[in-house]
Amino acid sequence: MTVLLPRRQRRSGPDAPWIDDGAGHLVRPYTVSKGRTRPTAHFDLMTLVRATGRRPAGLQGPDYDRVLGLCDGPVPVAEVAAHTRLPAAVTKVLLADLVACGALTARAPAAVAAGPAPRTDRDLLEAVLHGLRQRL
Amino acid sequence: MDFVNDCDPRLRTDAASEPFPTALKILVAGGFGAGKTTFVGVVSEIEPLSTEELITQLSAGTDDLSGLADKATTTVAMDFGRITLGPEHVLYLFGTPGQHRFWFLWDELSHGALGAVVLADTRRLDRSFAAVDFFEGRGVRFVVAVNEFDGGHRYAPEEVRAALDLAPGIPVLRCDARRCASGTRVLASLVEHLLTPVPALTATPELP
Ligand SMILES: Nc1nc2c(ncn2[C@@H]2O[C@H](COP(=O)(O)OP(=O)(O)O)[C@@H](O)[C@H]2O)c(=O)[nH]1
Ligand SMILES: [Mg+2]
Numbered sequence: 517m518t519v520l521l522p523r524r525q526r527r528s529g530p531d532a533p534w535i536d537d538g539a540g541h542l543v544r545p546y547t548v549s550k551g552r553t554r555p556t557a558h559f560d561l562m563t564l565v566r567a568t569g570r571r572p573a574g575l576q577g578p579d580y581d582r583v584l585g586l587c588d589g590p591v592p593v594a595e596v597a598a599h600t601r602l603p604a605a606v607t608k609v610l611l612a613d614l615v616a617c618g619a620l621t622a623r624a625p626a627a628v629a630a631g632p633a634p635r636t637d638r639d640l641l642e643a644v645l646h647g648l649r650q651r652l
Numbered sequence: 653m654d655f656v657n658d659c660d661p662r663l664r665t666d667a668a669s670e671p672f673p674t675a676l677k678i679l680v681a682g683g684f685g686a687g688k689t690t691f692v693g694v695v696s697e698i699e700p701l702s703t704e705e706l707i708t709q710l711s712a713g714t715d716d717l718s719g720l721a722d723k724a725t726t727t728v729a730m731d732f733g734r735i736t737l738g739p740e741h742v743l744y745l746f747g748t749p750g751q752h753r754f755w756f757l758w759d760e761l762s763h764g765a766l767g768a769v770v771l772a773d774t775r776r777l778d779r780s781f782a783a784v785d786f787f788e789g790r791g792v793r794f795v796v797a798v799n800e801f802d803g804g805h806r807y808a809p810e811e812v813r814a815a816l817d818l819a820p821g822i823p824v825l826r827c828d829a830r831r832c833a834s835g836t837r838v839l840a841s842l843v844e845h846l847l848t849p850v851p852a853l854t855a856t857p858e859l860p
Binding site: 519521522523524525526527560561562564566590592594595597598599601602604605606623625626638641642643644645648649651652 | 672673674675676677698701702703704705706727730732734735737738740741743744746760761763764766774777778781784785788789805807811812814815816817832833836837839840843844846847
């Protein structure tokens with residue numbers, strides 16, 4: 517039986533992403549990992565990290581070992597978090613510590629402009645398209 | 653000794669011997685049960701993974717963030733997948749929870765994203781409205797993939813387009829999220845869409 521599809525109303529007016537009728541405010545806690553704060557603002561879920569081969573002098577604990585063990589090749593913060601099953605915010609604190617002591621090197625994700633692709637992005641998109649088609 | 657205990661929080665980029673690949677990101681959104689976890693898992697070259705983000709729930713009307721660490725903290729899981737496209741490019745997929753209340757998370761996720769796939773289940777199309785609202789409002793380009801569930805009525809893409817009130821040019825595709833080739837084709841269609849110029853009239857969302 518065909519059922520008429522519900523119709524979406526375009527939203528007008530400013531969005532209020534922080535407020536949810538049912539749940540009140542949802543916010544990201546800024547204090548994690550034993551109450552410490554760390555300047556982790558530079559870490560995005562897509563920041564790539566890789567071990568440098570230097571030992572993490574001064575940092576001890578199974579969490580550090582586990583995190584470092586996942587970083588042989590370039591790996592994004594999100595993947596480290598997924599494998600360790602630690603929340604991303606906690607993972608970022610541990611990774612920031614490891615970068616600070618030289619055991620890891622990190623690279624921020626490439627900035628991709630939203631909206632129409634400028635010429636410089638076209639090569640990138642073509643490369644992605646080519647890579648995807650090769651998998652078909 | 654070459655060890656430097658450098659507490660500078662800025663990320664170093666010079667220590668690498670070999671270059672980092674370019675990491676790219678596509679979001680997979682849609683309502684609960686639309687097939688996000690299935691889609692991300694099947695196109696990914698690694699086992700299905702999920703990344704958890706901490707969220708804290710404050711009672712409505714609370715603006716004071718001090719002592720936030722004491723508030724009840726829960727996590728929300730995002731599906732995570734990887735497709736290595738070559739030595740220079742790696743594509744990461746994030747399956748994002750659908751509800752409006754997670755929009756703060758989508759803000760971070762959509763930053764730097766190439767674009768998005770909105771999975772739609774026509775048996776409950778209204779569950780995909782939040783994702784369409786979000787990407788439309790933020791100017792993130794997207795395609796709609798209609799997941800054809802067994803037993804569901806097959807709507808024509810034009811019927812789905814009309815119900816979602818999509819701007820012209822936004823592709824509406826059929827997909828079976830359980831099949832890798834189908835999901836990969838949806839991703840390729842998104843990238844093809846990104847390569848088309850944005851129509852001037854629809855480049856900005858309609859405002860009242
Ligand atoms: N027939 C059919 N079933 C699907 C498809 N995609 C997902 N499913 C099933 O729908 C259910 C919900 O999918 P899931 O990926 O968990 O949805 P999510 O809530 O968006 O992550 C699962 O039982 C899937 O096996 C599809 O394309 N076709
Ligand atoms: Mg899921």
